[in-house]
Every structure is written in structure tokens, then in C-alpha cells.
Amino acid sequence: MLLRILLVISFLFLGTLVGCQPIRSGHNTNAKLEKIVEASTLYQKGNSLYEPSKSVTDQTKKKALLEEAITNYQQSIKLYPEIPCAFHNLGNCFMDLSKLETNKHKKKELLEKSKKSYQETIKLEPQSSNAFYNIGLACDYLVKLEDNNTKKKELLEESKKNYQKSIELQPGDANVFNKLGFCFDELAELETDDNKKKELFKEAMEKYQKAIELKPNYASALNNLGFCFIGLSKLEEGTNEKKTLLEEAKKNIEQAIKLDENNAYALDSLGSCLIELAEIATGETKEETTQKKVSLLKEAKKNLEKASSIDPNITEIFTNLKTSLSKLAELEDDPLKKKALLDEAKKAEAKYNQLIEKQKNNN
Numbered sequence: 001m002l003l004r005i006l007l008v009i010s011f012l013f014l015g016t017l018v019g020c021q022p023i024r025s026g027h028n029t030n031a032k033l034e035k036i037v038e039a040s041t042l043y044q045k046g047n048s049l050y051e052p053s054k055s056v057t058d059q060t061k062k063k064a065l066l067e068e069a070i071t072n073y074q075q076s077i078k079l080y081p082e083i084p085c086a087f088h089n090l091g092n093c094f095m096d097l098s099k100l101e102t103n104k105h106k107k108k109e110l111l112e113k114s115k116k117s118y119q120e121t122i123k124l125e126p127q128s129s130n131a132f133y134n135i136g137l138a139c140d141y142l143v144k145l146e147d148n149n150t151k152k153k154e155l156l157e158e159s160k161k162n163y164q165k166s167i168e169l170q171p172g173d174a175n176v177f178n179k180l181g182f183c184f185d186e187l188a189e190l191e192t193d194d195n196k197k198k199e200l201f202k203e204a205m206e207k208y209q210k211a212i213e214l215k216p217n218y219a220s221a222l223n224n225l226g227f228c229f230i231g232l233s234k235l236e237e238g239t240n241e242k243k244t245l246l247e248e249a250k251k252n253i254e255q256a257i258k259l260d261e262n263n264a265y266a267l268d269s270l271g272s273c274l275i276e277l278a279e280i281a282t283g284e285t286k287e288e289t290t291q292k293k294v295s296l297l298k299e300a301k302k303n304l305e306k307a308s309s310i311d312p313n314i315t316e317i318f319t320n321l322k323t324s325l326s327k328l329a330e331l332e333d334d335p336l337k338k339k340a341l342l343d344e345a346k347k348a349e350a351k352y353n354q355l356i357e358k359q360k361n362n363n
Helices: 002-017 030-053 059-079 084-100 104-124 129-144 149-169 174-190 194-214 219-233 239-259 264-280 286-310 315-331 335-361
Strands: none
Touching (some): 030 059, 059 084, 104 129, 129 174, 149 174, 174 194, 174 219, 219 239, 219 264, 264 286, 264 315, 315 335
16 A cells, blocks of 8 residues: 555656646545556556657657557556646657658548647646647648648648647747747748738748747748748849848848758758849849859759758759759750750659659558
């Protein structure tokens, strides 16, 4: 009996440590105490499997640890469904499993289970900023798996609402502001009305700037802010206005790369920005204009090739790489060099198609 009492006390203490509500232990009968003790033991067994899974690189071993942890958390919850941390860690396990899953349908199922677990956490612990944040994160992942734009918008709105609640509860987390900014950013990309699109980009920029204010060397937020400037530039008709926005984009993205030189997304963003700058580049003569365009496009190509070597699974990189190569070919007078550039462009297109086909096969 002493051992059981110690287990309950240790579990109550653990709940306080990790920021979850402790078990409500008042007026417990011996039978209920037995359940609480067993639930506590199963919960801690789940933790002993979940925690080491974070550092395991072998996917098969990681999956086995997560699945066993899930079984223990579920059994703990079945015995005593009032442990917020059990629901929260169960959600974490489902989310981590989704990252290992290649089948689109199964990935969605795991993310939905993850969301439901976090929602149960909130029922027991309404002030859990982490649970609201993780619901937002699960929605973000679901957006990437969704083909229907209406459903994408619904998920982004749900994500936005949960990130806003997380910020309300814990207003100093730069990461949450960055994620919230990305929701506005994605909603802008889906918007067809240019005025509404502009407003959404501006909302996103405000959130990214807040993230950078809280964490000045935040490479992801700097890159995202730069990408918003590119988005806004595409909505401007005047060349000067476009150039101003693109130069601002370039400055922020280059700062992100300076902080994280192997950030494939930032290198891709820089490539995209340079392609846009090449489009509006002008000189005093036709030859000077061509030289400026070629210089910018070569720089774009260099950054995109580096991005593809770091992460060869980002489809946008190969779209932009194809564009830079095709535009360089248009400006090339030498037939052999032109052919070589066009051949490279075809290879980039083939790689893009290969990635798209792979995604379809995983559905």
C-alpha cells in the first residue's frame, strides 16, 4: 500500500512539473485509488517510451516506441480519463507518427487523432497554451495534405484561431507568432481578391515582425517576412514599387540565410526573389539590361541548386530552377549554351514531375 501511495504522490508531483492539472484525488475510494495508481503507472510507462523516441533516428524503432507509448497512454486514459498530460502526450505521439507515415490517408487519420487528443487536454486544462498551439500545428499539417481550397481555408481558420488563443495565454512566444503569420500568409495565397490578399499579407507581416521583435535572429520568420514582400510585389503594377518591395524581400531573406546558410526554404525564396528582380531589371542600353538580367538569373540558379542539394524533396525549388534556366536560355545567343540550359530546365521539370508523382502514389 505504501508503494501505491508513493506512486500517486509522485504522479501528482509530475503533473505539476510538466504544467498539467494534477489528478483530482479527493474523496477517492480504495477501488478508485487502485485505478489511479494503475493509470499513473501506465502513464509513466508511456513517458518512458515517448521521451527516448524523440532522439531515435531509426524510423522503424521510433515507430515501435511511439506505438507502444500510445497503447500505454490509451490504457491509462481508459482507467482514469482525467489526466491532461496523458491526453497531451498521446496527441504528441500521434503527431510524431504522422511524420513517419508516407500514406496520405493514414497521415490524415493520425493528425485527426492528434487534434482530438489535444482537444481532450483542453477540456481538462483550459489554460494549456501548448495544447492550443499543437491543434494549430496539426491543422497546418492537414492543410498540406488537402487538395480542396475550401477545406484548406477552413483548416487555416481553425489553425489561426488556436494560435491566437495560445498567444492570449502565453503572449511572449516568437514561434507561435511565426506560425500565426504563416496562417495569414497561406490564406493570402488562396485569396482571389487582390485587396483582401494585400490585407492578409500585411497581417502576416505584422505577425512575422512581432516574432522577430521577440527573437531578433529568427531565420524562419525573416524568410517568411521576405516571402510576404515578394507576394505583395506581385500585386503592384508600378516597376518602382515592385523593386522596392523585392529589395526589402531580398534583404530579409539574405539575413535569414546568414543566420542559417543551409535553410533550403530561404535559398528557394531568394531564388524566387532574384527571378522577380530579373524580370524588371533595366539598363541604359539593351546590352546592359541583358547583363543585369543574366547576372540576377545566374545568382538565382546558384541559390536554387544549393537548395535542391540540401533538400531535394521541395517541389517549388524545381519549379523556380526551371524558370531561371528557361529565362537564361532566352537571353543566350550561343546555340550550344542555349541547348545546355534548356536541357537543364527539362531535368528540373522532370524532377518536379517525379516528386508530384511520388506524392500521388502516397495518397
